[in-house]
Amino acid sequence: MxxxxxxxxxxxxxxxxxxxxxxxxxxxxxxxxxxxxxxxxxxxxxxxxxxxxxxxxxxxxxxxxxxxxxxxxxxxxxxxxxxxxxxxxxxxxxxxxxxxxxxxxHTVLLHATPEGRALYERLGFVRTGELRQHQGIAQPAPLVALRPGWRLRPAGLNEASALQALDAAARGMPRDALIADLLGSADACVVLDQDNAPRGFAMLRRFGRGHAIGPVVAPDAQGAKAMIAHLVSQNAGHFTRIDIDVASGLAEWLEGSGLPGVDAPTTMVRGTPLAVTPEGPALFAIVTQAMG
Missing domain, CATH: 3.40.630.30 (Gcn5-related N-acetyltransferase (GNAT))
Structure with missing residues (x-):
C-alpha cells in the first residue's frame, strides 16, 4: 500500500x-x-x-x-x-x-451511496450505471425453460479456470483469486452449459443476514433467470439477497419472484471504461457492492 x-x-x-x-x-x-x-x-x-x-x-x-x-x-x-x-x-x-x-x-470501479457520490465525482469518478439491491425471504421459483442443448449442472472444482475466464470477460477485469475462493466456499455453484461447454455460472453463498446470489454471469437474460430461479428455489424459506445491474432488465422479474428492490447504488468508474466484449457473457449480478 x-x-x-x-x-x-x-x-x-x-x-x-x-x-x-x-x-x-x-x-x-x-x-x-x-x-x-x-x-x-x-x-x-x-x-x-x-x-x-x-x-x-x-x-x-x-x-x-x-x-x-x-x-x-x-x-x-x-x-x-x-x-x-x-x-x-x-x-x-x-x-x-x-x-x-x-x-x-488503473481503471477503478466503485458503487456509491447518494451520500458519497459528490465526493467521488470530485475525485474523478463518473457515473456509468446503477445497481438494484433485491432481498427478502426466498420463495420457490418456477423453472425457466432453456433452449435445446442447454442445461444447468453443478460446477466442479476442476473447472475454476473456465469460470474465471467467464467472469473476466463479463466484469472486464481479471479476478482469478476471488473466483477460486468463492468457488471453494460457496454453498452452491450452478453452471449454464451448452453442449458440454460452460457458458455461464451463478453462486449461492453465505453473506450478511443470510445468503447472497452472485456473481451471475450469463450470455443472456434467459440463462441468468434460469440460474437465479434454481438458486432461489434451493434457498427457499431463507433470507436471500442479489445485487443486479439495472440494465440487465431483471428487476421486474425479481420483484415478481418475491425479492423486492430495497436500494439503488450508483456504479462509478475512474479511468478507462471497463472493456467487455459485446458478444461475450454479461455480468447480471455482482459479488458484493464493495468488490464489484
Whole structure:
C-alpha cells in the first residue's frame, strides 16, 4: 500500500495507517454502526484479497476503507466507512485519496451511496450505471425453460479456470483469486452449459443476514433467470439477497419472484471504461457492492 500519506498525523490529530487483520473487528463494529449487514466472516473474506486503510483519532479507529487490485490495470474500492460522530471532518476524502495513490493508470470501479457520490465525482469518478439491491425471504421459483442443448449442472472444482475466464470477460477485469475462493466456499455453484461447454455460472453463498446470489454471469437474460430461479428455489424459506445491474432488465422479474428492490447504488468508474466484449457473457449480478 502506498505510504506517502500514512502514519503522519494531520493538524487535527488524525492518523491514517495500513489496515491489518487485527483491525477487522473494529471495521466490522463501524459497519454495524451504519446498520450494514456484513458478518465478521464477510470482512475476513473480503480483506483476504484487499489492501486497507485505517483512520485513527485520539487512538480510536474512526474510519476504514479497502481496495482490491485485479491484475495490472484494474481495481475496485469499497467498504468506505466513517464513524457517524466524525463525519464532516473530510475523513472520507482522506481515506479515498490514500486508496487512490498508485492507481492513476488503473481503471477503478466503485458503487456509491447518494451520500458519497459528490465526493467521488470530485475525485474523478463518473457515473456509468446503477445497481438494484433485491432481498427478502426466498420463495420457490418456477423453472425457466432453456433452449435445446442447454442445461444447468453443478460446477466442479476442476473447472475454476473456465469460470474465471467467464467472469473476466463479463466484469472486464481479471479476478482469478476471488473466483477460486468463492468457488471453494460457496454453498452452491450452478453452471449454464451448452453442449458440454460452460457458458455461464451463478453462486449461492453465505453473506450478511443470510445468503447472497452472485456473481451471475450469463450470455443472456434467459440463462441468468434460469440460474437465479434454481438458486432461489434451493434457498427457499431463507433470507436471500442479489445485487443486479439495472440494465440487465431483471428487476421486474425479481420483484415478481418475491425479492423486492430495497436500494439503488450508483456504479462509478475512474479511468478507462471497463472493456467487455459485446458478444461475450454479461455480468447480471455482482459479488458484493464493495468488490464489484
Amino acid at each position: 502506498p505510504d506517502r500519506t500514512l502514519d503522519a498525523p494531520t493538524a487535527d490529530g488524525v492518523v491514517l495507517r495500513p489496515m491489518t487483520t487485527d483491525d477487522l473487528p473494529f471495521a466490522h463494529a463501524l459497519s454495524a454502526q451504519m446498520r450494514w449487514p456484513h458478518r465478521p466472516a464477510d470482512f475476513a473474506q473480503s480483506f483476504s484479497h484487499a489492501e486497507g486503510i485505517v483512520v485513527e483519532s485520539d487512538g480510536e479507529i474512526v474510519g476504514t476503507a479497502q481496495r482490491w487490485r485485479w491484475g495490472a490495470r484494474h481495481a475496485t474500492i469499497g467498504l468506505v466507512i466513517v464513524a457517524p460522530a466524525c463525519q464532516g471532518r473530510r475523513i472520507g476524502h482522506r481515506l479515498m485519496s490514500a486508496l487512490l495513490e498508485g492507481l492513476d493508470e
